[in-house]
Amino acid sequence: MTATIPESLGALRALVEPSIRGAIDRLDPHCRLVSGYHLGYWEADGTPTDGGGKGMRAAFTLLGARAAGARPDRAVPAAAAVELVHNYSLLHDDVMDRDAERRHRPSAWAAYGEADAILAGDALLGLAFELLAEAAEPTATWALRTLSVTVRRLVAGQTADLRFERRDDVTLDECLEMVRGKTAALFACSCSIGAMLCDAPAETTLRLARYGEHLGVAFQLVDDLLGIWGTPEVTGKPVLHDLQSRKKSIPVVYALGAGVAAADRLRELYLAPGELTGDQLTEAAALVEAAGGRSWTEHEAGRQLDLALAQLDEIDQLAGTDDAAPAPLPADVRAELIDLAHFVTGRDR
């Protein structure tokens, strides 16, 4: 796993960030302030920062354009759109989940109030469609449809996630389906929408979407592992945060369904009223591990990463088999897709 930030993330920021900044400049001044704060462009009072997200979804979109043999700047509207959709969902999720912190700062609703965060989310979602609709490509209509289906899947994933909190019989399959909606859908969209906008062969676009879908699942599994065993410096959250909030994350749900003694004790802790003590949190983490939740999740994350990377091989194997077949991936694009896949599932920076 790579410990350094891949080059594609830096290049991408230079290309896509101006488009996102230009988009939020179209908003009314207050909504622009809230949006730009959330995006990390300035402090709550408008003082500029050197922040901003990593933009990994945008990076995948620009790589998709290059996979289609196009210049990355052709996919900038799509790259900006996926980042805007990602940030719309963060804004609204933080309101719904009562998460008061995001990227080591107060989340938007905590800084400005709930209504402002809802409105900023709405605005970013609208801008995503606006930028794509402005793309002067006949393929934009397909990209728009993909983006809107993705929004539906995001909503379904968050709906399921919230409903799981009130149930104690959530199955691993249900949980994985929720992850596909909540996380993998936008990864799949990000990885394929650039190729789609640049008129790539259908097989290339499809394989890139599957690459993104598997990678998204792997990313979420790693995120769930970090939510229990990650250090606060890396996650930006308190230690054992996901256990404190009794989140039905994948390692926990696996452990609860493992049918071993550790599972029963874990269930007892998860059902107990009130805050868990530090000792109980440490015990819960050990129980998840003893019931196999950690090793299963680590193994599955690796398997999903392998499945993602196998999609790149499939593109190359299909190349040249008939007239409609895709071109092989340019060697540098292939290398960057592999690099970025390891980066987003490593999360060790």
Added chain:
Amino acid sequence: MTATIPESLGALRALVEPSIRGAIDRLDPHCRLVSGYHLGYWEADGTPTDGGGKGMRAAFTLLGARAAGARPDRAVPAAAAVELVHNYSLLHDDVMDRDAERRHRPSAWAAYGEADAILAGDALLGLAFELLAEAAEPTATWALRTLSVTVRRLVAGQTADLRFERRDDVTLDECLEMVRGKTAALFACSCSIGAMLCDAPAETTLRLARYGEHLGVAFQLVDDLLGIWGTPEVTGKPVLHDLQSRKKSIPVVYALGAGVAAADRLRELYLAPGELTGDQLTEAAALVEAAGGRSWTEHEAGRQLDLALAQLDEIDQLAGTDDAAPAPLPADVRAELIDLAHFVTGRDR
């Protein structure tokens, strides 16, 4: 003013409602349940009703198609889209405004919780773009851009409305600008997007947008009058509701700025802490009237209606002046646009 429901509203419901129902059928079951409840298709537990909104925005969109000489069904995706955007904004506004009632029933957040209402709003907004992106018209990209700009204006209007609540120096001009965003923008979009999708001459589309913009302002002014002097049976809200919630509606803001003795007493009541008594509410309504807030708003509503109708004359006056000029409005379309304009500003059904 007409007291009966114009025919175009019934025809439109038969044409557009299946498209909206089909759209929400694409959502995950729970989000579909919340959305259909809000739309009036069923009770909170899913029991079907014979409800549903009037769909006046959709009616304007189909009339726009007919104004362009096209069959109304060509504009169904646009008509469904404007209704979906309208309902997304109602869902989110009710959360932000803490309005627990909508159309004589608990609002969606009151029935299901805040998160479900936020998610249903997000879903409907996404579906609006999805339906338009699926429209098999080369003009769909223009319609999409218009819709997304409208979302921005809606957000700006709601942002301003919420911020006005915390200020006691809001000017009439600021208030009217807020109304243009919060209400007139979607009216303008609804009235023009059908013509746009059906490739009407630019002048026709532009005039229909202006017709909608003026009509939207007139509609909101009438709504503000009903918020003070309407009966609960018509408005579905408690009597003097807007005064109880100290809303900065147009009649109130006009009155506060009128520089007369009644304005000072009204300001005193609006700034007083705690709930206003029944007597104080009656006094406040009388003060708004004494300061000229009622008559100015009534007069301005009439003026905006006249400006709206004058746009229809302009289309006919432009007709035939050169090759790019619009065709005159078909007589039946013209009659229905006039009828509907009186209906939405009468609000006496």
